[in-house]
Amino acid sequence: MLSFWEKKHFLNFDLIVIGGGIVGLSTAIRYKKLFPNKKILVLERGLFPSGASTKNAGFACFGSLTEILDDLNHHSEQEVTNLVEKRFSGLCAIREEFGDEALGYQATGGFELITENEIADLNQLDKINDLLYPLFGNPVFDEIKDISKFGFSKKVLKVIRNKYEGELDTGRFIQSLWDRCQQLNIKILTGAEVRHLDIENGAVMVGERESGITFKSEKIAVCTNAFTKSLISELDIVPGRGLVMVTKKLPKTILWTGSFHYDKGYVYFRNVDNRVLLGGGRNIDFNGEQSTDLVINHKIRNYLKEIYSNIIMPGSPPEFEMEWAGIMAFGDSKTPIVKMVNHRVGMAVRLGGMGVAVGWQTGGELVGLLSKV
Template identity: 40%
Template structure:
């Protein structure tokens, strides 16, 4: 029962319907309007805010710690994968600007406790190799260095080694998404929340996007940018969800942690926020099967793991109040590279960022826009 105005301005036929108002979906919309300014582009989002990780991530502008890269090199062309992450971060910063993102080039540290001396030695031995491998990606400056002499200034408990990635940083994920939403509306791209897509139907040379409650939207093309949720609409896609749990403490004004920090092969991560709170997340490696879900939620083992890391390592001997807890959902797959491909006639998928959505998102959105514009 749409009014004339609703049909004309919101739910009428579109050149492209984008499903998912996260980082990939919104950047794809913006780049598509740059390339095809006369096209009608509509973004549909089932939640009040993006439902996956775009507003629920830790705000790490990172592309991999040494221990992560050691494992990831076993799965494919590591140089190309890191290059895509590094270029994606550069594209995001260029699109929105460092001031808008509150981007801070603080570097990224990987921590090793005393009992992880063997892993620390293995990673330290790979610094020169990875610096040479990534030189064509990041330029002549070295990416990684041994920063163990800085361990004392952070006040960590039981940490014997630190390796630093000089080219990583942090950003404000909330400000990032607010800016993208504002830019989308300013570019005449309606972003319609509360629009749960139930099914896609090919009709002639176009698509019908059926909403769970409401009209079907006609589209010449559809972009599926729902990452971990993609298989709900297209079960044939090789995308496995991975839930990431996060907590944030009360403000701790006497703690100073300039940087972003990775631990446990990158499965745990933390940073200090501008209001002096500590954000800490991760732990899905404790139980991959349980965390392979799109359902929001918290589990006692993961929350206890994070709190123990907080009390024993980050602020040893202290038990700050926890003011926020939440979870986000990432999309993983058999390959490290994202999936950006036509999966049905007129339906393009841009999903599976493998836990690097902040780094890859803008680049994936751009690549998707190029494919849609050229179809």
């Protein structure tokens, strides 16, 4: 039962964005910057964003050596360089927009652990540096000469550095987006799950059909990533759950910082406030992780703990204090789906595992499409 005032002031907008993750908030901000007089509403089903954007590891990365080599098995050289370019320029764009301090950005570099399994890949290091040279004007990857300082297990034979990667504070990134929304007078409603999208009439219903509230809008942006199929079916989107764990604060100072990758980027870790943040391992149970349920996969948890004790911190007991899951979205291509469904509804979804890097730009691409029609 709505009041006269609620009906008069709260139901009609120029742009409604469904989903309040990195892409949804970026879309709202970039649209408002282009059209300052437009009235914009973001509808987020969770109290906080409840997909990937506050659950991620905060790697400001664009691909480790072995991940790029793996990508070249499935994509052309041009496609792979385009992906790297998009991710790197996306990172530069958020740093420029919000500033390193606001994002908690640290240019600490990216590092990849090379074991016997990957050692042959090093033969292609120069080839990849040559491929990426036009983008960076310098070699991207080099080998760290003295790896004893890291204290990794002897199974780690080499460590490859990527000097252009870094790390940021995931919470501060979302806070920066929220702050910008507030400055621009963009309304965000949380706990607002859209259950029905009326594409033809530009209407969205929050809540159940009988008791729900219908909002109307000139344009609608669907930014629901892995959850999009509940609103728009027949899309090439497969959910991919990811696990992240954080240890207790360690008594001894951790001697390394940066974004660390292992096993083609499937496993990743970093030093956060002298704790080890460790995540990934989806490749241990691909099928089991094709889920939108926010629960912990015990097989993967055990696998990560083994990596902690056997590779990263040899001999140390894995004393993890926190763990959580987040949901990513994948498909046949690593490129997000950014398209219009009709003249008023567009979507920017399927961000994969590098939405920190490409989320802001992807929102910008959707705004480009929404503002054309």
